[in-house]
Amino acid sequence: MSEAVIEEKKCWGERFVQLRLKEEEIARCARPGQFVMVRVQEGFDPLLRRPLAVMKVEESSFYLFWEIVGRGTKILSSLNVGSKLEVLGPLGRGFSLFPSQALIVAGGRGITPLYFLASHFKENKIPFTFFLGVKDKEELFMVDFLQDFPGAYFWSCEEPVEGGFCGTVLSLFHTWLEDKSFSPGTGVYACGPEGMLKNLYREGKTQNFPLEVSLETFMGCGFGACMSCAVEKSNGKGYFHVCKDGPVFLAQELKW
Numbered sequence: 162m163s164e165a166v167i168e169e170k171k172c173w174g175e176r177f178v179q180l181r182l183k184e185e186e187i188a189r190c191a192r193p194g195q196f197v198m199v200r201v202q203e204g205f206d207p208l209l210r211r212p213l214a215v216m217k218v219e220e221s222s223f224y225l226f227w228e229i230v231g232r233g234t235k236i237l238s239s240l241n242v243g244s245k246l247e248v249l250g251p252l253g254r255g256f257s258l259f260p261s262q263a264l265i266v267a268g269g270r271g272i273t274p275l276y277f278l279a280s281h282f283k284e285n286k287i288p289f290t291f292f293l294g295v296k297d298k299e300e301l302f303m304v305d306f307l308q309d310f311p312g313a314y315f316w317s318c319e320e321p322v323e324g325g326f327c328g329t330v331l332s333l334f335h336t337w338l339e340d341k342s343f344s345p346g347t348g349v350y351a352c353g354p355e356g357m358l359k360n361l362y363r364e365g366k367t368q369n370f371p372l373e374v375s376l377e378t379f380m381g382c383g384f385g386a387c388m389s390c391a392v393e394k395s396n397g398k399g400y401f402h403v404c405k406d407g408p409v410f411l412a413q414e415l416k417w
C-alpha cells in the first residue's frame with residue numbers, strides 16, 4: 162500500500178474525473194491493463210477499495226480516469242489537488258504487448274486501460290487502429306484523448322453528432338472491418354460494458370484473431386484473497402479470479 166499525492170484534477174460535467182497522482186513505484190511498474198485498488202476514504206465506510214485501471218504514466222506520476230457510478234467513485238471525485246490517496250498496485254495481468262498490429266475497441270470509460278495500451282503501441286511503433294464508442298454528447302470529450310494518436314482512430318456516438326459515425330462502436334468496427342484483411346499476428350483488444358464485450362465475441366467477426374478483453378467485475382480485495390470476482394471458465398473447469406488471473410483474458414477462455 163502506498164500513498165499517492167494528487168497533482169492535477171480534471172472533471173467533465175458531473176460524471177467523469179481524471180487525476181494525475183505522484184507515486185513513483187506505480188508509475189515505473191504499471192503495464193497496460195493493470196489496475197490499482199484505491200481506498201475511498203479513512204475509516205471503514207465504504208470498507209472495500211475500488212479498482213481503477215491505470216490510464217497513463219508520465220515520469221513519476223500515473224493517471225486514473227473514472228465515471229461516477231456510486232458512492233465510492235462519488236467520494237473519490239470530491240478529493241482535490243494536494244490530497245493523498247492510499248493505493249495498492251499495480252495489480253493484475255495486463256494485455257499482451259507485442260502483436261504485429263492491433264485493433265482496439267473501447268466503450269465509454271473502457272477507454273482507460275486501452276489508452277495506456279495504445280500509448281505503448283505508439284511508443285513501440287506497432288501499427289494500431291482505435292475505435293471508441295460513446296453514448297451521448299456528454300461523453301464526447303473522450304474523443305479528445307485520442308488526439309494523441311493522430312490518424313489512428315475512429316469514433317462513434319449513439320446520438321447524431323456532426324462528423325461522427327452514428328451508432329454503437331460495434332457497428333462502427335464492423336463497418337470498418339468489411340473490406341479489410343489482416344495478417345495472422347493481428348490482436349484485437351477491448352474494454353467496455355459487458356454486453357458490448359459479449360457481442361464482440363459472439364458475433365465472431367474477430368474469430369480469426371485473438372480477442373483480449375479487460376473485465377470490470379465487482380472486486381473485494383484485488384489480490385485473490387476474497388474470491389468475490391470469480392468468472393466462469395469456458396471449459397467448465399471452474400473459475401478465474403479477475404483480480405489475479407485477469408482483468409485481461411482471452412475471450413475464448415471465458416463462459417459468456
Ligand SMILES: Cc1cc2nc3c(=O)[nH]c(=O)nc-3n(C[C@H](O)[C@H](O)[C@H](O)COP(=O)(O)OP(=O)(O)OC[C@H]3O[C@@H](n4cnc5c(N)ncnc54)[C@H](O)[C@@H]3O)c2cc1C
Nearest residue numbers: 211212213214227228230231232233234273377378379408
Ligand atoms: C480491474 C478493474 C478496473 C476498472 N477500471 C475502471 C476505470 O478505469 N474507470 C472506471 O470508471 N471504472 C473502472 N472500473 C469499475 C469501477 O471499479 C466501479 O465502477 C467502481 O468500483 C464503482 O464503485 P462505486 O462505489 O462508485 O459504486 P457502487 O456503489 O459500488 O455501485 C454503483 C452502481 O454501479 C454498479 N457497479 C459497481 N461496480 C460495478 C462493476 N464493477 N461492474 C458493473 N457494475 C458495477 C452497481 O451495481 C451499482 O448500480 C474498474 C473495475 C475493475 C474490476
